[in-house]
Amino acid sequence: MNIALELLVKAALEERLAHLLLFHSGAVVERRQAGMYLAQALNCQRPREDGPCLECSACCKIHSGNHPDVQILQPQKASFGIEEILHWQEQVYRKHYEGKYKVYILEQADRLTLPAENALLKVIEEPPERTIIILSAQNAETLLPTIQSRAQAVYFPVIEKEVWIDSLDPSINRQEANEAFRLCGNDPDSAQVILELGVAKVKQWVNQFQESVQERDFLKVFNLFPIEKNEALIYLQVLAYQEYGDLRSPGSMLAINKTLDQIRKQANPRLAIEVLALELFRQGGY
Structure with missing residues (x-):
C-alpha cells in the first residue's frame, strides 16, 4: 500500500475522507482493489487502528462484490455516455441500504464524454452525505479541469510488467x-x-x-x-x-x-x- 492510500485509510477510519477521489495511473485492477479496501475501511463493523478487519459481514460482502452500498461502474460501450451517468445519479441520491457509507467506483473515468462529465459535476457540487465517489482513470489529464480541481488525487506508480502479469x-x-x-x-x-x-x-x-x-x-x-x-x-x-x-x-x-x-x-x-x-x-x- 502506498503512503497516499495509507493516509486515505486513516482519514476513512476517522470519518474525514474527501467525498471525491481521483485514482490515476498504475493499473485498473490495482486501483479497483484500493477502492474496495477503502470501502471496507469506511463500512467495517470492527475496524482496527490500521484498517478494516476484513472479517466482518460488511468487509466480506464488499470483498465478494455483494454489498448494496458499494458499486463499481464501468462504461457499457467504449465511453461513458450521459445516459449512464444520469441513471447513476438516481442511485446516488437514494438512501443507504445497510452501510455507513455509499461508495461508487467509476472505472475508466477518462472515457467520460463531455456531456457525461458535465452531468457528473452536478453530483460533485451537491454530493449526498456519507457518499464517496472514486474516479479511476489511467490518464487523469483527460478529465475536465473543474473535475480535477474538486478531487483529491491519488497517484499509483507505474506497474512493472511481471507484477501485472502475476x-x-x-x-x-x-x-x-x-x-x-x-x-x-x-x-x-x-x-x-x-x-x-x-x-x-x-x-x-x-x-x-x-x-x-x-x-x-x-x-x-x-x-x-x-x-x-x-x-x-x-x-x-x-x-x-x-x-x-x-x-x-x-x-x-x-x-x-x-x-x-x-x-x-x-x-x-x-x-x-x-x-x-x-x-x-x-x-x-x-
Missing part, C-alpha cells in the same frame, strides 16, 4: 500477456483490453493497415471495417507504440494521435481512420 487470471497465457503489454507501450489497462480482443486479432489489423498505407491501396482500408470504437482506440494506440515497422516519422505520429483524440471525442471511427490513411498516403507512408 495479477492476471492463471488461465491467461503468459506469452500472450507479455506481447499485449509490449504492443501498447507498457500500459496495463490497454494491455488488458488487447487480451480481451485477442493479441492475434490486434496484430492482424495493425499489419493490414500498415500494408494498405505502404501500398497506397485505399481499397484495402475498407477490408478493415466494421470495427467498434474501443477496438479503434486500441488499434491506433498499438500503431503509435509498436516496436516493429517504421512509425518514427513525427508527421505520422502526429496524425495518429490526432485521430485518437477525434475518436475519443465521439468522431466516427471508420471516417476518422479513413482520413488518417489518406493523410499517411499524402505523407508518403511511414
Whole structure:
C-alpha cells in the first residue's frame, strides 16, 4: 500500500475522507482493489487502528462484490455516455441500504464524454452525505479541469510488467500477456483490453493497415471495417507504440494521435481512420 492510500485509510477510519477521489495511473485492477479496501475501511463493523478487519459481514460482502452500498461502474460501450451517468445519479441520491457509507467506483473515468462529465459535476457540487465517489482513470489529464480541481488525487506508480502479469487470471497465457503489454507501450489497462480482443486479432489489423498505407491501396482500408470504437482506440494506440515497422516519422505520429483524440471525442471511427490513411498516403507512408 502506498503512503497516499495509507493516509486515505486513516482519514476513512476517522470519518474525514474527501467525498471525491481521483485514482490515476498504475493499473485498473490495482486501483479497483484500493477502492474496495477503502470501502471496507469506511463500512467495517470492527475496524482496527490500521484498517478494516476484513472479517466482518460488511468487509466480506464488499470483498465478494455483494454489498448494496458499494458499486463499481464501468462504461457499457467504449465511453461513458450521459445516459449512464444520469441513471447513476438516481442511485446516488437514494438512501443507504445497510452501510455507513455509499461508495461508487467509476472505472475508466477518462472515457467520460463531455456531456457525461458535465452531468457528473452536478453530483460533485451537491454530493449526498456519507457518499464517496472514486474516479479511476489511467490518464487523469483527460478529465475536465473543474473535475480535477474538486478531487483529491491519488497517484499509483507505474506497474512493472511481471507484477501485472502475476495479477492476471492463471488461465491467461503468459506469452500472450507479455506481447499485449509490449504492443501498447507498457500500459496495463490497454494491455488488458488487447487480451480481451485477442493479441492475434490486434496484430492482424495493425499489419493490414500498415500494408494498405505502404501500398497506397485505399481499397484495402475498407477490408478493415466494421470495427467498434474501443477496438479503434486500441488499434491506433498499438500503431503509435509498436516496436516493429517504421512509425518514427513525427508527421505520422502526429496524425495518429490526432485521430485518437477525434475518436475519443465521439468522431466516427471508420471516417476518422479513413482520413488518417489518406493523410499517411499524402505523407508518403511511414
